[in-house]
Amino acid sequence: MENFSNYFNTNGSVVANGKTNLYHKSDVCINDSLPKELIIRVFSYLDITTLCKCSQVCKFWYECAFDGSNWKSINLFDFQRYVQPKVVEKIAQRSRGFLRELRLKGCRNVTDEALKCFTELCHMIESLDLSGCQNLTNGTCDYLGKNCSLLTTLSLESCSRIDDAGLEMLSxxxxxxxxxxxxxxxxxxxxxxxxxGCKSLQRFRAIGCQEITSRGVEQLARHCHGLLLLNLNYCGQGVTDEAMVHLSIGCPDLRVLAISHCSITDQGLRAIAGTLSPAAAAAIVGQATSTSQQNGIPLILPVVTSNGSVNNQDASSPNGNINNHGDRDNNRRQKTNDSNKITLIPVGCVSLTTLEVARCSAITDIGLSAIARVCNKLEKLDLEDCALVTDSTLAQLAVHCPRLNTLVLSHCDQVTDEGIARLAEGLCGPDQLQTLAMDNCPLLTDAALEHLGSNCRKLRQLDLYDCQLITKQGINSLELHYPQLQIHAYFAPGTPPALTFARRRRYCRCCRII
Structure with a gap:
């Protein structure tokens, strides 16, 4: 931070524009008392609305307010309805090389032409949020790829007109x-x-991109070994256990993995945990290899050799090597050499802190137990609609996952009070567990709430929708122990009793029987 004491003398005078001015209460104009640099520095702490108001005070303040150094970070989310393309162009002209971060989230009126002007003037931009800018097309990706080489963070969420061609330009x-x-x-x-093109990628989100399959994930695993976050929720049935095998080999430092609504089984989870045998991994990848060969597509795999090095190999060649010279005899001799024998070994992502596998209906206790035993740093686990999960998984989490603070068990029909008791009394229950969703669990009773109330001191949110065996009395008792706890529950109103009506006459009161 700048040392403002340099502008002040010991006698209370202020050094402004190279001249020493004495400050008196009778002085009216602050512009003569403070140097321009100091006023600009003060303005840098103001939000956009206040800064624009200050610019209307006088011409001098206008120049200070719109100095490029005050526009390093701009967030226009609160003005999204009113942001027109000309606004973006004016911002680019004002800030130019100073601008580092720009958020245009939800600014639907922004066009490719505005982004073209922006990218040509603001080459130093590092973070750009264009999520919800639905008028943007691949042209924006072209401008970014050509002009913004320093860009490190980019959000194109819900820009539905951007496709594969745009990402090729963005690379x-x-x-x-x-x-x-x-x-x-x-x-x-x-x-x-x-x-x-972006081998330094650490966080990648592609929620709802149903054209992505395991082949695309395999490319990420091959080239982006520093990947920390991968969100493929709602990508559909194209993301399978094969993708998990590739991630377990190429991305061992993965921290957050979200694969809800994908076609993942216990074998995929065991690959992530690093407990899948090389033979099983080869069988999973082999199925993809045969499918790829039928389509005429070569499959490149990251494999681990006996000396621990990772190589990219062609699974369709006799020994998995890419050999353009066609020396098959040499390949066979190399394959027989035990020292160079290639083995597909899932290393695993043992540093996982977040795992989301909601609606992966084929997952059972086998895969989740492997995750719990190996991924001891797990903090969040989403098991919504995993109907095959039982108390066995909760027992493993209680023993092996001391950092678990968020657990979603919605629609896990086989979870009982015993499993909740094991979880509450385990390593994570007393001091870590903060959010627990167990709505639509038909076997849970008030006994589960008693276990939570007796052990989970840091519990802050509890979802109990449609737990038919849990009563209002049980909830009230839990609220007495933890008044800070937010309990989300719903009880359908009781059926009103049938009303007995006196028998009515079948004729109008004003009529008379003759």
Missing amino acids: WCSNLTCLDVSWCSVGDRGLTAIAR
Whole structure:
């Protein structure tokens, strides 16, 4: 931070524009008392609305308010309805090389032409949020790829007109570390371009991109070994256990993995945990290999050799090597050499802190137990609609996951009071568990609430919708122990008793029987 004491002398005078001015209460104009640099520095702490109001005070303040150094970070989310393309262009002209961060989230009126002007003037931009800008097309990606080489964070969420061609242009931003293309029209081709061009990628979100399959994920695993967050929720049935095998080999530092509504089974979870055998991993990848060969597509796999090195190999060649010279005899001799024998070994993502597998209906206690035993740093686990999960998984979490603070068990029909008791009394229950969703669990009773009340001192949110065996009395008792606890529950109103009506006459009161 700048040392403001340099502007002040010991006698209370102020050094402004090279001259020493004495400050008196009778002085009216602050512009003569403080140097321009100091006023600009004060303005840098103001929000956009206040800064614009200050610019209307006088011409001098106008110049100070719109100094480029005050516009390093701009957030226009609160003005999204009123932001027109000309606004973006004026911001670019004012800030130019000073601007580092710009948020245009929800600004639907912004167009490609406005972003073209912006990218040509603001080459130093590092973080850009364009989520919800539905008028943007692949042209914006072209401008960003050509002009913004320092871009590290980009959000294109819900920009549905951006597709694989746009991501291919965007891949020129080689410094990207965080990219969000959720609900865009992208698939494996665009994902491949990003993986090859942006090898420093650490956080990637592609929620709802149903054209992405395990082949695209395999490209990420091959090229982006520093990946920390991967969100593929709602990507559909194309993301399978094969993708998990590739991630377990190529992305061992993965922290957050969200694969809800994907086609994942216990084998995929065991690969993430690093407990899947090489033979099983080879069988999973082999199925993909045969399918790829039928389609004429070569499958490149990251494999681990006996000396621990990771190589990219062609699974369709005899020994998994890419050999353009066609020396098959040499390949066979190399394959027989035990020292160079290639083995597909899932290393695992043992540093996982968040795992979301909601509606992965094939997952059972087998895969989740493997995760719990190996991923001891787990903090959040979403098991919504995993109907095959039982108390066995909760017992494993209680013993092996001391950091677990958020657990979603919605629609886990086989979870009982015993499982909740094991969880509450386990390593995470007393000091870590803060959010627990167990709505639509038909076997839970008030006994589960008693276990939570006796052990989970830090519990802050509890979801109990449609737990038919839990009563209002049980909830009231829990609220007495933890008044800070937010309990979300619903009880259908009782059926009103049938009303007995006196028998009515079948004729109008004003009529008379003759």
